[in-house]
Amino acid sequence: MKFFGKFKTSSSSNKDAKTILFVCVENAGRSQMAEGFFKKYAPNGFKTLSAGTKPVYQLNPIVVEAMKEIGIDISKQKSKELTDEMIRDSEKVVNMGCMDKNFCPTMWLPKVIEWGLEDPKGQSIEKVREIRDEIEQRIKDLVAEITITTER
Numbered sequence: 423m424k425f426f427g428k429f430k431t432s433s434s435s436n437k438d439a440k441t442i443l444f445v446c447v448e449n450a451g452r453s454q455m456a457e458g459f460f461k462k463y464a465p466n467g468f469k470t471l472s473a474g475t476k477p478v479y480q481l482n483p484i485v486v487e488a489m490k491e492i493g494i495d496i497s498k499q500k501s502k503e504l505t506d507e508m509i510r511d512s513e514k515v516v517n518m519g520c521m522d523k524n525f526c527p528t529m530w531l532p533k534v535i536e537w538g539l540e541d542p543k544g545q546s547i548e549k550v551r552e553i554r555d556e557i558e559q560r561i562k563d564l565v566a567e568i569t570i571t572t573e574r
Contacts (some may be wrong), residue, residue: 440467440513449474449501450541451482452518458496459561465569477501488550
């Protein structure tokens, strides 16, 4: 187990852990940052996964750089294709902001959390830092909500 702040993170290989799934189209920016932050802040009993409907070959290098600036290395994470099984096996699904009806199936799923975040693709490092910081705050809020819910 690793300790970050007041939250204890469990191993991602824990088969009994509940999965929080972060989804965007390419799985190269927003959802990868969310996965990195959730790994850092996740309460015990939770793990994370991110995926996209049109995954790409590599993560956005500016996103990787922005995360590295704050001590989170996502460079080994891979873009993954979203599957029905991922959705079915997840406790919560967070749509990072894709609104493309052709490539964002989470738009029609019940109980999806919609964050509506700006895409870092093609953005300056300054803008990516703003998006990164917003994702971090939303992850902290989500973790606080999960922690309160699981303690009841």
